[in-house]
Each structure stands twice: as C-alpha cells, then as structure tokens.
Amino acid sequence: MTKPTAAEREKFEPWNDPTARPLVEFRNVTKNFGSFTAVDDLSLSIYEREFFALLGPSGCGKTTLMRMVAGFCEPSEGEVWLAGENITHMPPYQRPVNMMFQSYALFPHMNIEQNIAFGLKQEKMAKSEIADRVGEMLTLTKMQDFAKRKPDQLSGGQKQRAALARSLAKQPKVLLLDEPLGALDRKLREETQFELMDLQERLGITFMIVTHDQEEAMTVADRIAVMEQGKLIQIASPRDIYEHPGNRYVADFVGDINFIEGIAQSTNDELIKIETADGLIVECNSAASIDKNQQVWFAARPEKLTVSRENPVVTGSNAVEGEVWDIAYLGDMSCYNIRTDAGKILKVTQLNHSRTSDAPITWEERVWVSWTNDAGMVLTS
Secondary structure: OOOOOHHHHHHOOHHHOOOOOOOEEEEEEEEEEOOEEEEEEEEEEEOOOOEEEEEOOOOOOHHHHHHHHHOOOOOOEEEEEEOOEEOOOOOHHHOOEEEEOOOOOOOOOOOHHHHHHHHHHHOOOOHHHHHHHHHHHHHHOOOHHHOOOOHHHOOHHHHHHHHHHHHHOOOOOEEEEEOOOOOOOHHHHHHHHHHHHHHHHHHOOEEEEEEOOHHHHHHHOOEEEEEEOOEEEEEEOHHHHHHOOOOHHHHHHOOOOEEEEEEEEEOHHHEEEEEOOOOOEEEEEOOOOOOOOOEEEEEEOHHHOEEEOOOOOOOOOOEEEEEEEEEEEOOOEEEEEEEEOOOOEEEEEEEOOOOOOOOOOOOOOEEEEEOOOOOOEEEOO
16 A cells, blocks of 8 residues: 555546546435435535545535435435445445444444454454454554553544544445544644545545534545535535635635625726725736626635735725734734724734734734735625
C-alpha cells in the first residue's frame, strides 16, 4: 500500500471524466418517513478511491443517504447502485460495505484484537488469515500495543482507531463514516482527520463521511455535497465550495461570510457596481450574468476584508466606516465585529504576524473596513 504521488492527487477528478463509471449511485432516490420526506428525488454519483463528504445540518437527510448504502433502510422510490449492481433491496450482510458509527459500537467484553477479528470469523475465514489480517489492521491504525486491552481501557482516540481497524478488516469497497470524530476533543480530532486522509489514500478505498462540521469536511474530502431538507444544494471541491458557493445558503453554511445586499447599477467589462439602500458603493469583479437593477448580494469572507484606522480607498467604493463592536483574540488571528453607521455588522479577521503591537485596534474605536474588487463574489439567490 503506497500513497499516491502529488501529481496523481492533483489529477484525481474522475467526476470530470465522462468515461469514468461511478462506484456508488443514487438514482432519483426519495425516502419518506410517514409524511416527512428525508430525501427528496436525489441523484448522486460517488467514484472509486474518492473521499466524499455529505455536509449539512441535522435533519437534512445525509445520514439517511448513508444508511441506504449500508442497507439499514430502503428508498421509498428510486434505486441505489454499487459497482454496477442494483443493491436497493440487498440485505446489509451481503453488501461489500462497512459502517463506522459515532459511538464506535465496540464489543465491551472483547479485547481489541477480538473486536477486529469478529467479522472475519463470521465469514469463516481461516484462522491463519484472520491472524494476518488483524495484525495488518493493528499496524495500520498504530494499535499494536493495545491489542489485548478492552474498550473501557482505551481513550476516545484509541477507541476510534480500534473501530476503524474493525471496519477496514473485511476490506469493504466503501467505508461509511457516520460522524466518526464527533466524540474527540478538538486537537485530537484535527490530528485524526489527517490520519484518516493518509489511511484512505494508502488503502485506495472509497470513504463516504457524514458530518455537520464544515472544517472537517473541508479538510478530508475530495468533494463535498452540501444538503438542505433532503436535497443536494451544491457538489464541488472544498476550494470551490468555499470560494465559489452557488448561493447564500452554501456560502453561509460553509465558514463565516459577510453579505451586503444591493442593486446592480452597472455590469460593464465584468465589473459589477452595486449600490446599497444606505448609499454604499461596492465594485466587484464577476463573470456572473447579472442584469442592471437586479437585486444581488455581495459576499466576502472575513479574511478577505481589511480593518484600519484610516480609509485606504480613494475611489469612493469598497470601504465603509464603523465602530469596533466586539473583538476575539484567537492567538494566530484576531476577529473583529465592526458595526457600520447603518447598523450592519461586518466580520473581519486578521492574522497576528507579530507577538505584540504598539497600538492594537480596540473596542469602540472608529475604523474603516475595506476590500479589493476581487475580495468577494456576487450572488443572486
């Protein structure tokens, strides 16, 4: 098992290859629970070796989708396909998939070695093969020193590794991860995210993760599907989801963002000029098709804005004066909430390049928030 090269990772985009066949397909899938529609006429393709994330708030349908791949529930309408086979009505134990739960679901009366071996014994694998496979999984997840321990003798991170080893032991075509890192503290969760990525790349197994943690999805996934009320809102790479969201819902759900509502006044030469109700002029580079007098929203991430005591802009646009309303010092950066004279709150983040500052911006100070023409995007919905 070897990691793919940087060139291979850069070129890995099977979803853009018209000849590539999906590994997992949802074909016009709907799932109803009584009068409630959890998944609404959804079609989706996931490819071999892909790390795919389903992202959305609680109740959006992401876990229901995963459970339909696992076979724990069936669609009310539509079909689920795996490796070219219709598995819609196939029993869970016949599917070449495995699922890792948030609770880990380890058998408390078995040690870790026995937990990993359980599924292999159920398949009547030879004892020598089981021993080899268990040893491989323990090494892969760096759990060799904990093989004889029971789950209650492990930390949260160790339990997560043990559950992962057990899930991978049967070498599934797809590993389903249901909020797998939710029980870990922040630092351990961040470390484990990179370990998951490294493991998935080396094994070449398709990983499908369900999460409501935007940072987690952005870190681990090749592509992210943002969901709302049983529908897919946007599917794209983490970079495109963050930098080019399709609408305000996606922009707002993935990371912090500022919205400035206004009317498009001119759209010449790919430069859109927007005027707000309180007279602020925003100029933005945009290739979007915008009509004059159309209602739009200028959207800019906090790190794309600048806060300063003096107005650095001389053109009369892309700058607004306000008062420092709140400050959060996060060590590597400072976050400012600036209340404009029109009463709108703008969020600005700035890196703390030096350990100290002679005159840091503080509460109730009058400041200017400014940005460049390419700092944000124009959204129409």
